[in-house]
Amino acid sequence: MFNKILIANRGEIAVRIIRACREMGIKTVAVYSEADREALHTQLADESICIGKASSTDSYLNMERIICATIATKADAIHPGFGFLSENSKFALLCETCNIKFIGPSAKIIDKMGNKLEARNTMIKANVPVVPGTKEPVYDVVLGKKIADEMGYPVIVKASSGGGGKGMRIINSAVEFDHNFSNAQRESINSFGDNTMYIEKYIANPRHIEFQIMADNFGNVIHLGERDCSIQRRHQKMIEESPSIAITDELRTQMGEVAIRAAKAVKYQSVGTIEFLLDKNNKFYFMEMNTRIQVEHGVTELVTGTDLIREQISIAANLPLSYKQEDILIRGHAIECRINAENPDKNFMPCPGKITNMHIPGGNGVRIDTAIYTGYEIPPFYDSMILKVMVYDRDRPSAIKKMISVLGEVVIEGVSTNLDFQYKILNNEDFQSGKVDTHFIQEHYDM
Incomplete structure (x- = not known):
């Protein structure tokens, strides 16, 4: 079992993990931004270390600083909680490279399931029922509209790298397609740096x-x-x-x-x-x-x-x-x-x-x-x-x-x-x- 775990998160999930570790006899390290100096997780952990300014980019999403904090405090593992870096395959791989245990699946699995289109195709091969839709990525609005017309409306356009509703639009008719597809793709680029889209038949009121x-x-x-x-x-x-x-x-x-x-x-x-x-x-x-x-x-x-x-x-x-x-x-x-x-x-x-x-x-x-x-x-x-x-x-x-x-x-x-x-x-x-x-x-x- 681990001797010490660094928690790469904040708020209630960081507190939840600290309490579980305490029950297991594992020491904990809390990381915090300057805005979270007085946060509860910093007070409950055995150690705490500031990793940057208030912005998530400068703190809770800063992989290098979190790795450095782990090495400096001699923690064996990192628990990412949810959000932030919890489903970031690059971070999971970085942990592995630095001989730090990432408490979660491997980078390869995160990649496979994080890409919605690849995950969908993997499930089809495993005989898991999926919503009817595209098997190949869609980048072009013209091709997308042709697919949607053949599929029949309503459809839903989704970002392959999406999550939390970002890069997603429900389209009820051909007239709405161009505008909604372009907006969803733009949102995907801004949020995930990825213009890969896919299209599914929309399941009403599930x-x-x-x-x-x-x-x-x-x-x-x-x-x-x-x-x-x-x-x-x-x-x-x-x-x-x-x-x-x-x-x-x-x-x-x-x-x-x-x-x-x-x-x-x-x-x-x-x-x-x-x-x-x-x-x-x-x-x-x-x-x-x-x-x-x-x-x-x-x-x-x-x-x-x-x-x-x-x-x-x-x-x-x-x-x-x-x-x-x-x-x-x-x-x-x-x-x-x-x-x-x-x-x-x-x-x-x-x-x-x-x-x-x-x-x-x-x-x-x-x-x-x-x-x-x-x-x-x-x-x-x-x-x-x-x-x-x-x-x-x-x-x-x-x-x-x-x-x-x-x-x-x-x-x-x-x-x-x-x-x-x-x-x-x-x-x-x-x-x-x-x-x-x-x-x-x-x-x-x-x-």
Whole structure:
């Protein structure tokens, strides 16, 4: 096992990793930007080291400085968390070159699954169902339009290197194609430095279902059931839950087996997530694979009684999985609400600033993952998520009631948040009855 791990991240995920390491008897190193000097993760780690200015480019995305900090503190491994460098194959390869263990899959696997077009073609070869679409890259708007016309509208144009909804456009007719394709490609170039696009048939009003998987270095691969992440705004998840009300035991078994097959197809090693679209006829299609720990991993931990971070670290240390598939039993229901420092009344504008007062609830079946505290200054340079509120109860209706109660007790003063908006969703009759899909927010609220 590792003696010391450097955490190449910030915020609640850095705190989450530090706590897991502490339980495992592993020392930790926190890196921080000048803007994060007083951040909670710098106070909880055994050591902390400043790696640059506030800008992510100068700090959390600066590979050379993170490697230097790892060498200087004599850490054995780097945990990248999520976001930043967590799915950067160049960084994973740099770690390997410097004899530092990257806690995640190999650079080769990150590359294969990070390129959406290559991942799609890999899944086709592995007999994993994918949405009908192009197998070859599309660079030209004229060719793209010809393909879309033959495929039939609506279609969705996606950046091959995309993620987080960037470089993506839904196109409903031939008239809209040129403008939307060009905008998506331009966004892909600006965000990822890549003009490679592909086109898929658009699946109307699907659910977003993802399967958590774990794979060790000895060929063992298991899944831990599904998360329903259909409540999204502009492709950014807001509420996640496990299990999904739409998934029967039979369908869960079927999708889980496909998720395992997908992971084995690329010889995956680490924790990861296979994301599917589920249509109204319960047909499911591979969407992408996330080769890292997910923001919403906590809901899976609550319903399965596992610790995904500890397992991820153990896999990286070349230990076999602690579980077999038959050990994984899904009990009860868990829900997560992402609380962001933003103003829903002003188009969800980020609202950095000083937290003047806060109260975080607790109690049976309540889990709060956060890195904020009274007096903490939320910097304007990073993601606006400040709190993950999770609840666990015996069934979905009970979990919804518990979440409504818990959110009613949360107090965060000094900055605007989306707390009230989350409260509205939870009280929505369609949400409570399980009538949700990825268009739920835009159909129910004036966005």
